[in-house]
Amino acid sequence: MIFRLVYTIFKLFPQREKTTFVASFGDNVYYVAKELQKYDYGQLVILKESNCRTDFDKFDNQVTKILNFETLNLVHFIKGIYHLATSKVVFVDNYFGFLSAVDFKENVTCIQLWHAAGAIKQFGLMDPSIYTRSERAVKRFKEVYQRFHYVVVGSEKMATIFRKSFGIDSNNILRTGIPRTDFFFESQKHQEIVQTLQTENPIIQNKKVLLYAPTFRDGQLTSFDLPLNLEEMYQELKDEYILLLRLHPAIKSSFKNVYPNFVVDVSSYENLNELLLIADCVITDYSSIPFEYSLLRKPMIFFTYDFEDYKKKRGFYEDYEKNLPGPMVRTTEEVINVIQQHQFDLTQVEKYASEWNQYSRGKSSENLIKILYQEQEQYEEALTP
Numbered sequence: 001m002i003f004r005l006v007y008t009i010f011k012l013f014p015q016r017e018k019t020t021f022v023a024s025f026g027d028n029v030y031y032v033a034k035e036l037q038k039y040d041y042g043q044l045v046i047l048k049e050s051n052c053r054t055d056f057d058k059f060d061n062q063v064t065k066i067l068n069f070e071t072l073n074l075v076h077f078i079k080g081i082y083h084l085a086t087s088k089v090v091f092v093d094n095y096f097g098f099l100s101a102v103d104f105k106e107n108v109t110c111i112q113l114w115h116a117a118g119a120i121k122q123f124g125l126m127d128p129s130i131y132t133r134s135e136r137a138v139k140r141f142k143e144v145y146q147r148f149h150y151v152v153v154g155s156e157k158m159a160t161i162f163r164k165s166f167g168i169d170s171n172n173i174l175r176t177g178i179p180r181t182d183f184f185f186e187s188q189k190h191q192e193i194v195q196t197l198q199t200e201n202p203i204i205q206n207k208k209v210l211l212y213a214p215t216f217r218d219g220q221l222t223s224f225d226l227p228l229n230l231e232e233m234y235q236e237l238k239d240e241y242i243l244l245l246r247l248h249p250a251i252k253s254s255f256k257n258v259y260p261n262f263v264v265d266v267s268s269y270e271n272l273n274e275l276l277l278i279a280d281c282v283i284t285d286y287s288s289i290p291f292e293y294s295l296l297r298k299p300m301i302f303f304t305y306d307f308e309d310y311k312k313k314r315g316f317y318e319d320y321e322k323n324l325p326g327p328m329v330r331t332t333e334e335v336i337n338v339i340q341q342h343q344f345d346l347t348q349v350e351k352y353a354s355e356w357n358q359y360s361r362g363k364s365s366e367n368l369i370k371i372l373y374q375e376q377e378q379y380e381e382a383l384t385p
Contacts, residue, residue: 004101006078010085015105017042020080020087022069024094025115026054027273028152031179032091032113035365037063041373045087047080053270089372095124100143109372112151112166116288117178118158118356122315124165142167152368154178154291155358161317176371177357177364183273184295185362193274201264204278207242210339211279213272214303215287216248227305228283229332230259236336238262244275281344283335286310290325294353295360299344300326303335325352 019036023029023046033044037060046056047069056066067076067083084090084102092099093113104110122128124145130138145166152174153159159173166172183189198205212228226245233243238261245257247267257263266275276282276293282300284290290300302324304310311320321328325348327338337343 001101003081003098006081007085007102010082011103011105013082013086015088015107016086018045018083018087019043019089019091020045020047020083021091022047022049022080022084022093022096023052023054023056024049024096026052026056026093027180027271028093028113028115028178029091030054030056031182031365032368033059033064035179035369036373039369039373042088045080045083047083055270095141095144097140097144099147100140102147104147109149110147111174111368111372112148113179114151114162116291117154117181117360118288118291119161119165119317120286120288120320122165122317125167126161126165126315126317128313128315148172150174152176152178152364154181154360154364155356157355157358174368174371175359176367177360178292179365179368180273181292181295181357181360182362182365184292190277194277197274197278203261203264204242204244208240208280209244209278210237210241210281210283211244211246211266211275212283212303213246213287213289214248215285228303228335230263232332232336234259234262237339241339244279246272246275281339286314290352291356294325294349295357297346297349297353299342299346299349301335301338302326302328303330304328305330323352325349 019041021029021033021044026048029046033046033056036044044059044064046064046066048054048056048066050068050070050072056064059066067080069077069080071077088108090104090108090110091113092110093115099110125141130141145168148166148168149172151162151166151168151172153162154177156175159170159175162168162173163170214227230243237243243263244266245263246269257265269275272289273292276289276296279293279298281298282289282293283303284300285302285304293300307328307330327343329335329338
């Protein structure tokens with residue numbers, strides 16, 4: 001009610017030539033805002049949530065204003081509502097409950113830059129937990145989804161998922177590709193990043209790199225036990241490999257590294273995509289990492305030790321086991337065996353990359369800006385499968 005009241009008051013103010021971003025994950029916002037800075041379309045405002053890792057400080061502060069969008073910073077929060085109420089274009093990169101209290105002016109365009117290029121777990125209206133929610137909560141979810149004029153996708157598979165998950169139709173889908181995937185086509189920049197990471201972490205220079213990046217599980221905020229047996233990994237792989245460990249940012253408990261010559265904790269490293277460049281193999285589970293990592297055509301392992309329980313609680317969009325671009329294992333021993341025997345089929349990775357990155361070809365940010373701000377006649381093409 002308070003948000004709605006403040007927004008309604010600010011809505012009476014004159015609208016400006018301005019684009020406002022609301023960033024929870026931030027990487028898609030970063031690429032779109034970076035591209036938008038090349039043009040003169042008015043002020044850019046980035047409302048950054050406290051859990052957003054992306055660093056926007058390098059942006060031109062003459063063009064871009066960055067605010068901490070959280071209630072603990074009341075001044076910035078109120079300013080953020082003002083910018084939302086007076087902007088012509090609004091980008092969001094996650095589900096934001098406050099959108100249910102927003103009544104955009106008729107000429108405002110709201111674009112959802114969802115934080116994942118693909119989907120394994122069910123979410124939105126397809127999330128199994130929706131059936132245990134109150135009618136009021138479900139109504140609020142639908143009100144938020146109805147605020148999206150467009151949802152950006154990188155593939156037709158994801159377009160189908162969004163239609164079901166958000167209750168939207170084909171006219172709400174923009175097939176421009178996922179902005180942050182532009183990174184994977186910047187080959188010259190890749191060399192510089194790899195050299196920098198190797199200089200900063202000499203331990204990875206002469207060995208192959210494994211990256212373990214598990215997804216977040218409920219109940220891990222204050223208590224977390226690493227399912228991968230690091231002692232076994234160390235004993236079997238230490239001579240040839242280095243293990244990078246990246247825990248989910250939501251996990252609060254600290255990790256004690258007893259194998260500093262084998263394990264490198266990169267949980268606080270801002271840019272995951274940069275870490276993917278130096279990884280010879282990724283070990284993950286139900287995360288969205290494989291959708292973009294597949295663009296590098298490298299092997300991956302799916303360590304799904306809790307598969308039955310996770311499937312029951314979260315649900316999957318399709319047959320999880322049959323569509324993975326790498327072997328699915330349940331134990332540390334199996335992880336080690338797959339690595340030592342090199343049991344990978346890179347043709348599966350190639351197929352996976354093509355399916356989920358159908359429209360992501362290196363110019364996704366540019367395509368999106370052109371369609372929204374410049375070449376209005378291209379709307380029809382971007383909306384057509």
